[in-house]
Amino acid sequence: MPRMFGRPVTAVAVALSAVALTAGCGSGSDDAKPDAKKSSAPPAVHAQGINPQPLSKVKQGGTLKMAIHQWISQWNSYQVDGNQGDAQSIVAQVEPSLFHYDAQGASTVDKDFLLSAEVTSTSPQVVTYTLNPKAKWSDGKQLSWQDFATQWKALSGKDDRYLVADTSGYEQISSVTRGVDDQQVKITFGKPYADWKRLFRPLLPAPSIATPELFNKGWLGKVPITGNSWKISGYDKTAQTVSTVPDPNWWGAKPKLDSIIYRALDGSAETDAYLNKEIDYTSAIQPEDYKRLAKSPGTDIRSGARWDEVHITLNGARGPLQDLAVRQAVDLAIDRQGIVAAFSKDLPFPVTPLGNHFFMPNQQGYKDNSGKWGSHDLAGAKKLLDSAGWKDNGAGKPRTKDGKQLTLQYVLSAGSSTSATDQAQLVQAQLGQAGIAVKIQTVPADDYFEKYVHTGAFDLVSFRNVDAIFQTLLYSTFQAPTATQIYGNYGRISTPQIQQLISQAAQTTDQNAAIDLYNQADAQIWDQVHSIELYQRPQILAVRSGLANFGASGLADWDYNAMGWTA
Incomplete structure (x- = not known):
């Protein structure tokens, strides 16, 4: 179960049955098909295969169908049972990710959520976040410093009732305080922390994780509150599908797609599902799968380098x-x-x-x-x-x-x-x-x-x-x-x-x-x-040829607003 959809930069356990599913925006070849002759090295660290296209060439509407590798019961990606790739990836699609990453793994502030984020003191280390005042949760409340404070409390490791997957970084924070207003946050570290940009990504809404009970059980079977350009529109356990749609209350650029449908499939069933047009991309890394997928009409083999x-x-x-x-x-x-x-x-x-x-x-x-x-x-x-x-x-x-x-x-x-x-x-x-x-x-x-x-x-x-x-x-x-x-x-x-x-x-x-x-x-x-x-493990993916800004993204994030079908 890879951390595939939305590419939150977190280390995550991935079953070997899972395919190497990644995507993002940036430059790179989208049609480099592996052949029988071995080259001298795998793709460079910045390599991508995503069929990059300007938004003017991506049509409005359409559905993207993807596979996940098990039904998700725990949606809190910070909880020990939610430390699983499918859950983390879909949550990254519907919750705020404060930074996004390019093909070289370099981060930039996501202006839809942050006006700025910078180290404002080094002794002690203080990071000041200024939130975009337009950014709101699905319950109508603005993102605020209290969301940061509540997430820190849950992930700091100071209360073992919060069954967390990882306390690193959070346990080095000494305080989270309000800045000039509710939309400014000051994070003070007791000890220097070099990788501060990886924290609070995704950011979760305070009311949904405010107590150990909510943190551990409030996300069972559902995502209670969202805060991104997409929201979850349905969970169908019988059909083993989860559906997402653009949130009409989103304050940023409108996504191109009308919906994304995730379907739980065993890894061994994905090649047939792709060939039957039940999903729109899959791994082509297994030799027996590659031989079938590479000759499928309307299919690109897209490759890239990934951690x-x-x-x-x-x-x-x-x-x-x-x-x-x-x-x-x-x-x-x-x-x-x-x-x-x-x-x-x-x-x-x-x-x-x-x-x-x-x-x-x-x-x-x-x-x-x-x-x-x-x-x-x-x-x-x-x-x-x-x-x-x-x-x-x-x-x-x-x-x-x-x-x-x-x-x-x-x-x-x-x-x-x-x-x-x-x-x-x-x-x-x-x-x-x-x-x-x-x-x-x-x-x-x-x-x-x-x-x-x-x-x-x-x-x-x-x-x-x-x-x-x-x-x-x-x-x-x-x-x-x-x-x-x-x-x-x-x-x-x-x-x-x-x-x-x-x-x-x-x-x-x-x-x-x-x-x-x-x-x-x-x-x-x-x-x-x-x-x-x-x-x-290298990235070798079979992707529908008409999909743009999507595929093997290497170290980059996916841009859910830009991915879609070419006109």
């Missing part, structure tokens, strides 16, 4: 993986190069194993910190298991200790793509060579995150983190869990050293110094085998 990584998360809070030696043995027994080769054999450019949890290879700061944990060393894996007391019972047999077999549960979504299923089976075979039995448990797509990943009912899972352009967006992924909060650290693995490094990096406004701290933390994350990075 998008595939990894395996290990659960360090239960069973054999509580032992660091066993986690390290799992790491060494997994052949990352073999997994990458199986995934990329028919792609138009080479894919290599990823060596960093914070940076993509096409980002400033990237460094391969995997060291020995990035290599395939079956003998080393066996040696670690021997020393951990797991008896070798011979080829093809699970190791044993204290009468128990060394068996791990790999949880897989029923909607998984072929590559995700192949990956699970490869891991099963690779770990089996070390005497580690792997049972693949396939679970309903709608339950995958809510009932398994979020609750820790797994030993191994694989999903994606996407669009973490700001490294602090990954803070919660590696944050030390507490007795009542796991944040985004589903494997529950951290150390005081990792926590200290990522906290220090978040407070460091010198970019080079922050990069160094993140890379120090990354080396320790590899040592602890929090998760095993596999590869950066």
